[in-house]
Amino acid sequence: MDASVYIIILNWNQYLLTAECIRSLLTLDYSNYRIVVVDNGSADGTVEKLLIEFGVQIELIANATNLGFTGGNNVGIRFALTQDADYVMLLNNDTIVEDRYLLCKLVEVAESETSIGMACPSIFYHEMPTKVWYAGSELSLWNGWKHYYQVPSNKTPVDTGYASGCCVLVSAPLLEQIGLLNEAYFFSVEDLEWSLRAKRAGWRIVYVPDASVLHKDSVSSKDQAGKGVYSPTRVYYEHRNAIWMIREYANPVQKCFIWPVRFAREWIYKLLGYLFLRRWAKLIALLRALRDGLFVSSLRFRFPK
Numbered sequence: 001m002d003a004s005v006y007i008i009i010l011n012w013n014q015y016l017l018t019a020e021c022i023r024s025l026l027t028l029d030y031s032n033y034r035i036v037v038v039d040n041g042s043a044d045g046t047v048e049k050l051l052i053e054f055g056v057q058i059e060l061i062a063n064a065t066n067l068g069f070t071g072g073n074n075v076g077i078r079f080a081l082t083q084d085a086d087y088v089m090l091l092n093n094d095t096i097v098e099d100r101y102l103l104c105k106l107v108e109v110a111e112s113e114t115s116i117g118m119a120c121p122s123i124f125y126h127e128m129p130t131k132v133w134y135a136g137s138e139l140s141l142w143n144g145w146k147h148y149y150q151v152p153s154n155k156t157p158v159d160t161g162y163a164s165g166c167c168v169l170v171s172a173p174l175l176e177q178i179g180l181l182n183e184a185y186f187f188s189v190e191d192l193e194w195s196l197r198a199k200r201a202g203w204r205i206v207y208v209p210d211a212s213v214l215h216k217d218s219v220s221s222k223d224q225a226g227k228g229v230y231s232p233t234r235v236y237y238e239h240r241n242a243i244w245m246i247r248e249y250a251n252p253v254q255k256c257f258i259w260p261v262r263f264a265r266e267w268i269y270k271l272l273g274y275l276f277l278r279r280w281a282k283l284i285a286l287l288r289a290l291r292d293g294l295f296v297s298s299l300r301f302r303f304p305k
Contacts, residue, residue, distance in 0.1 A: 002032040003107055005087045005169070006080035010072045012040040015049050017216070018093040022054055025091075030103035034059060034083075038076040040066045069165065069187030074180045081172060089169045094216035096126060105211035106169040109157045117174030117203030118163040118195070121211035122151050133215050136160040136207035141250045142258060145192055151209050160207040162195035167213050174203050184301040188234060189241035196249050197303065232285035239267075239286060243293025244301040 007025060011018040018037065025035055036059040039047050047062050061075055073090055080088045087107065091097075099105075099121070106119045123134035132149045139145045139161030152158070163170075168191070178197045181190050195205055230238070246259050267290065274283040 002030060002103075003086035003111065004084065005030070005033040005089055005103055005107065006076070006083065006085040007033060007035050007089045007091055008073055008076035008080065009035065009037050009091055009093050010040060010069060010076070011037055011042060011046055011050075011093050012066060012072075013042045013044045013046065014093055015042075015044060015046040018046065019050065019053060021091070021093050021095055021097075022050075022058060024095075024097040026057065027100055028097065028103055029100040030107075033103055034080075036061065036076045036079060038072045039063060040068075040072045068183070068185075070181040070183045070185050070190050073165075074183060077175065077180050081175065085172060087169050087171055088175070090165055090167065091213070092166045092215065094126075095123075095167060096214040096216075098214060099212045102211050102213065103169075105208055109206055109208050110169055110171060113204070114173075115202070115204045116206050117171050117198050118205040119157075119169045119208055120160070120163045120205070121167055121213055122207075122209050123164060123166055123213055123215050126214040126216045129214060133217065134164045134166065135209065137162050137164070139192060139195060141246070141254050144262065155210045157206050157208045157210075160205055162192050163205050165191035165194075166215055174198060174201075177201055178203070179303060182301070182303045184303075185241045185244070186237055188237040189245055193241075193245050193248070193303070196245070200249075230282075232281040235282050236285040236289045239289035240293040243289070244296075247293075247298060248302055 009018060009021060022035060035057065037050060039060065039062045041063050047060060050058065050060060061079060063072060063075060067075065077088050087110065102121060106121060110116050110119045122132065125131045125133050132151060133147070135148045135151045136158065137145065137147050137160050145162065178201050182193050185193060198205065246255060250259060267286065270286060271283065274286065
């Protein structure tokens, strides 16, 4: 029998997106998977609508409040582990899975070596299915982090810098050793922190080019007023959490010399841009991120050892 996979989908007031994602998953060609929807305190009737449409085809866990990306997914991961899942797969609700063999490909790679703890597919833009959103990545506390945007022609699985939380298959042994997502991060940068924690514990993260999903790209965190790509909330968490990660994982040289220069250059550019464009909410969010990133006690964000 195939290894058991529990697919965790987080929802917050987005019935249409989540339902479309679930429908795409129901076509997967894999014998042993279960879809778990974790609702993060929606107030739009999502829970009732999903139960009416999908019934016993899904497990649905309703949180009383919004626990963020980290807390909400951790609820689903804990449930999966109580069901003796071999793997959990985090999957954004703003994705569509047209690759029927997605799980077959990811699990095959993950099962090929016991040192592989995470496996992630190619991710393409939903609106432009030939344009790459993620094709592996780079993660260095010397040089920074970034997605790659070109799928290798030979489609050979390869070790990569970090797994994108948009879609990642994670083994139960890894979860048992390093723990779940860091809930202090709430959302944003949590996948980088998780990946760093995994690698420092000796686990490999492998990019599987031949597996794929389509992504509608940060629907829940876009600025609903149309002023830029990210909302002030996303601006705050992305920048605060990046500082927290540097404080936790960088060595003294990186903390004192490399990242102050990098952050200063980026932040001055953004601060001036928000001032010039009069994006006051984003300006305030960025200043709050700087304050909380630098001065909050590390006991607040450090993952328990």
